[in-house]
Amino acid sequence: MDINWFKYSAPSTFYGLAGKLVPFFAIPAAVLFAIGMYIGFFVAPMDAVQGEAYRIIFIHVPASILSMFLYLIMAGYAALGLIFNTRLSSMMATALAPTGALFAFISLWTGALWGKPMWGAWWVWDARLTSELILLFLYFGFIALHASIDDPRRADRAAALLAIVGSVNVPIIYFSVKWWNTLHQGSTIKFTGTSMHIAMQQAMFVTLLACWMYAVAVTLVRVRSIILDRERTTQWVSELKEIA
Amino acid sequence: MSVAEFFNMGGYAFYVWGSYGVTLLVFIVEILMVNHKRKIALQQVRLMREAGEEL
Numbered sequence: 001m002d003i004n005w006f007k008y009s010a011p012s013t014f015y016g017l018a019g020k021l022v023p024f025f026a027i028p029a030a031v032l033f034a035i036g037m038y039i040g041f042f043v044a045p046m047d048a049v050q051g052e053a054y055r056i057i058f059i060h061v062p063a064s065i066l067s068m069f070l071y072l073i074m075a076g077y078a079a080l081g082l083i084f085n086t087r088l089s090s091m092m093a094t095a096l097a098p099t100g101a102l103f104a105f106i107s108l109w110t111g112a113l114w115g116k117p118m119w120g121a122w123w124v125w126d127a128r129l130t131s132e133l134i135l136l137f138l139y140f141g142f143i144a145l146h147a148s149i150d151d152p153r154r155a156d157r158a159a160a161l162l163a164i165v166g167s168v169n170v171p172i173i174y175f176s177v178k179w180w181n182t183l184h185q186g187s188t189i190k191f192t193g194t195s196m197h198i199a200m201q202q203a204m205f206v207t208l209l210a211c212w213m214y215a216v217a218v219t220l221v222r223v224r225s226i227i228l229d230r231e232r233t234t235q236w237v238s239e240l241k242e243i244a
Numbered sequence: 245m246s247v248a249e250f251f252n253m254g255g256y257a258f259y260v261w262g263s264y265g266v267t268l269l270v271f272i273v274e275i276l277m278v279n280h281k282r283k284i285a286l287q288q289v290r291l292m293r294e295a296g297e298e299l
Contacts, residue, residue: 046254051256052253052254052260053253053254053260055253063267098274102270106266109263109266109267110266110267113258113263114263214271218275218278221278222278224282225278225284228282228289229288232288240289243289243293
């Protein structure tokens with residue numbers, strides 16, 4: 001079979017593909033969120049130590065995972081754009097940044113609301129919390145730097161450099177609970193297994209999947225607008241049927 | 245478990261619903277924003293084209 005793998009690396013072809021893909025991510029996202037919340041609130045039992053407050057975990061952990069993965073994916077796209085000079089990669093990086101920042105915010109927000117009843121503090125300057133806050137600032141830095149440079153190709157290159165250098169922070173977040181003595185607890189789910197109740201695992205996993213679907217859907221919608229903005233003067237954009 | 249008990253979340257209602265409420269709000273705002281951005285982007289293309297036709 002002869003497949004042209006580079007066909008969709010052109011903004012003009014990817015624009016149409018992305019549009020077709022959106023419902024395939026948006027609809028499962030909504031369904032999976034509903035299932036995840038149902039299991040999380042009605043099937044999963046109460047925690048022996050933390051009572052009902054632990055139910056924050058079903059959004060806190062998926063949001064934190066997404067905030068880190070989206071950063072690495074963003075940095076990866078940015079690096080591709082920097083190395084191969086592919087426009088679409090840089091546009092994808094730009095499209096991912098706001099969603100990643102929002103997941104980092106959700107992680108910190110739900111963490112604060114969980115920390116207050118369990119630790120007695122909304123915030124502590126421990127390694128896990130501080131490095132996640134730095135992640136949020138890295139997203140802000142990427143967005144602000146990109147927005148501050150008029151020429152989009154130069155903005156892509158400058159922001160890519162920031163994204164690549166900043167990606168060193170992601171493993172720091174992940175290993176922070178091992179490397180330092182943190183107030184934040186260690187991983188509940190390890191490679192060696194978990195002590196978590198099966199329904200709790202299911203709720204967390206389904207919500208995580210929902211978050212992924214959601215992130216892909218909004219990123220695809222956003223990247224289409226970015227493509228339109230940056231390809232505004234091209235022939236193919238003016239021939240789009242949604243323009244007329 | 246009664247409905248009132250459910251919403252009380254064992255006394256942690258503020259923390260649990262505060263987490264999920266704000267998350268839902270973030271998602272709704274983001275969805276509205278990307279849709280708005282698309283509308284603006286399409287409008288810009290139309291304006292550009294109209295300006296081009298007048299020349």
